[in-house]
Amino acid sequence: MKVLPSRSSEIMAQVPAQQPATAMIEIDRVSQIFQTSARKDHLALSDISLAIEEGAFVSILGPSGCGKSTLLYIVGGFVSPTSGSAKMKGKTITAPGPDRGPVFQEFALFPWKTVLGNVMYGPRQQGVRATEAEAQSRALIEMVGLKGYENFFPKELSGGMKQRVALARTLAYHPEVLLMDEPFGALDAHTRTRLQNDLLNIWERDRKTVLFVTHSVDEAVFLSDKVVMMSRSPGRIRQVIDIDLPRPRRRTELLLDPRYQKYVVDIERMFDDSDEAGANA
Amino acid sequence: MTWSAAIGRRVAPLLACVGLLAAWQVAALALKNDGFPTAFEAMRAVPAILGDKEALINILASLRRMTIGFAAAVAVSIPLGLLMGRSRAVAAFFNPLLMVIYPVPKAALMPIIMLWLGVGDIAKTLVIFLGVSLPVIYHSFEGAKAVEEKMLWSGAAMGLSSVQRLVRIVLPAAMPEILTGCRTGLVLALITMITSEMIARQSGAGNILFNALDMGQYDTVFAMIIIVGAMGIGLDAAFEKVRARLVRWSEPQFDIPLSFS
Ligand SMILES: Nc1ncnc2c1ncn2[C@@H]1O[C@H](COP(=O)(O)OP(=O)(O)OP(=O)(O)O)[C@@H](O)[C@H]1O
Ligand SMILES: [Mg+2]
Numbered sequence: 001m002k003v004l005p006s007r008s009s010e011i012m013a014q015v016p017a018q019q020p021a022t023a024m025i026e027i028d029r030v031s032q033i034f035q036t037s038a039r040k041d042h043l044a045l046s047d048i049s050l051a052i053e054e055g056a057f058v059s060i061l062g063p064s065g066c067g068k069s070t071l072l073y074i075v076g077g078f079v080s081p082t083s084g085s086a087k088m089k090g091k092t093i094t095a096p097g098p099d100r101g102p103v104f105q106e107f108a109l110f111p112w113k114t115v116l117g118n119v120m121y122g123p124r125q126q127g128v129r130a131t132e133a134e135a136q137s138r139a140l141i142e143m144v145g146l147k148g149y150e151n152f153f154p155k156e157l158s159g160g161m162k163q164r165v166a167l168a169r170t171l172a173y174h175p176e177v178l179l180m181d182e183p184f185g186a187l188d189a190h191t192r193t194r195l196q197n198d199l200l201n202i203w204e205r206d207r208k209t210v211l212f213v214t215h216s217v218d219e220a221v222f223l224s225d226k227v228v229m230m231s232r233s234p235g236r237i238r239q240v241i242d243i244d245l246p247r248p249r250r251r252t253e254l255l256l257d258p259r260y261q262k263y264v265v266d267i268e269r270m271f272d273d274s275d276e277a278g279a280n281a
Numbered sequence: 282m283t284w285s286a287a288i289g290r291r292v293a294p295l296l297a298c299v300g301l302l303a304a305w306q307v308a309a310l311a312l313k314n315d316g317f318p319t320a321f322e323a324m325r326a327v328p329a330i331l332g333d334k335e336a337l338i339n340i341l342a343s344l345r346r347m348t349i350g351f352a353a354a355v356a357v358s359i360p361l362g363l364l365m366g367r368s369r370a371v372a373a374f375f376n377p378l379l380m381v382i383y384p385v386p387k388a389a390l391m392p393i394i395m396l397w398l399g400v401g402d403i404a405k406t407l408v409i410f411l412g413v414s415l416p417v418i419y420h421s422f423e424g425a426k427a428v429e430e431k432m433l434w435s436g437a438a439m440g441l442s443s444v445q446r447l448v449r450i451v452l453p454a455a456m457p458e459i460l461t462g463c464r465t466g467l468v469l470a471l472i473t474m475i476t477s478e479m480i481a482r483q484s485g486a487g488n489i490l491f492n493a494l495d496m497g498q499y500d501t502v503f504a505m506i507i508i509v510g511a512m513g514i515g516l517d518a519a520f521e522k523v524r525a526r527l528v529r530w531s532e533p534q535f536d537i538p539l540s541f542s
Contacts, residue, residue: 076434097438102432102434102438106429108431108432111530112456112531113530124438153529153530154530155531162428170438
């Protein structure tokens, strides 16, 4: 079966040859133990090692409770690991900083600020002049499709709109690494697809390093260069899969692409296998 | 429909006032008791009090003590409450202290405070300060505790220091709760103001009231109650206006009317 042969090879040709990229983020034998209220130690992450290259889009995929968020928080510097270390550009991460921008699943917008106020917050904190920060923020708000909502308060927005504001707010202070925790998890399918496309457009334009947590196999394959599959109890890396699909990616084209379909099916099979193994154990 | 609802909202409190006064008038006429003047007599005494220079100075002095006590309490209690809400160590230190002070009626401390500080402005202002502090500390504490952690993380990622996070994230996020505490505090300020003047009988609105009571000028007594009550309602309404404006962002989106129609 030949699907879009000429076009995809054309697109392939446009992508520059992979250069020996340096690791932007290096996670080195990280384990995380939580003290639960039952006074028992809970091993949330066990011996995680992972290198993320500069400019790569890496997704973390795994069942609920396998420690995806925890891993993201460790890279963000919000949680310090029980053992092991996370490094950014060779420097051990000890605290949050504007070089790593989180987008939380809970949005965590500042409810007393308008959409514009939220987006301007980071640049203003970084010392960008008010007029300049405002101009940049208005452009970002327009880019995420919220033009006309600049003066709305977060409570006046829908979930998908809040998510867009959260993304714009983080993009506004130009972090080198985006840390996104199931950013589209709570959205309806239509909004989700739109935001995925928006994110991909933004990423293809300025190639930030992205660490993206998701439950959805489709989403991970569609967006990523690399999918990190995790398993639960304790949270471990099962497998890292390189997604070798041409960019720029168009959702409608990819859905028909057998290579895309194979990635999705393979990954789903692997999770099914582990579920059965879990059920038999 | 909206027109009549708007008019209803304006007129209803007025009707309630008139109804109350009418009931008072009828009850006083029926009872014919010296200690219970009619509403008309009491109302007539109001301009007499407000026109009297001495009385006016007394009332203004009361208001000044109340303002200073309230402002000082708010200035101290908000930072303390916020710190307690965000730091376990600070909370562990101050909690036992506050738990001891909390149930004590602040007016009951008045004799001791008078013993130490005399019967002047300082003692009375201190009692007002104590009365206002506790609800403001408590609500600031609760408000700060409830601030979503991810919001603070977002701030940290933008480069806010811990002090900046307290002032620029915890404070505004907790503002609705803080202002609820301040509103309770304002009413308590008025109450402690009057009680302190009842105990340290030297000057103030409470003093006028009790002097009049001693001298059997019952219409003045009731007029003072009306004045103090009106002050309370006025202050509370003014504060509510300011509060609603400050935390417009947090007000519920849809009013669910509680109507009988
Ligand atoms: N602060 C904490 N205290 C105790 N246990 C925790 C804490 N945070 C996470 N855990 C535990 O660590 C494990 C991993 O949690 P985490 O939130 O990282 O999972 P997740 O993969 O993000 O799940 P989900 O997909 O549902 O968001 C869970 O079993 C959770 O109970
Ligand atoms: Mg999670």
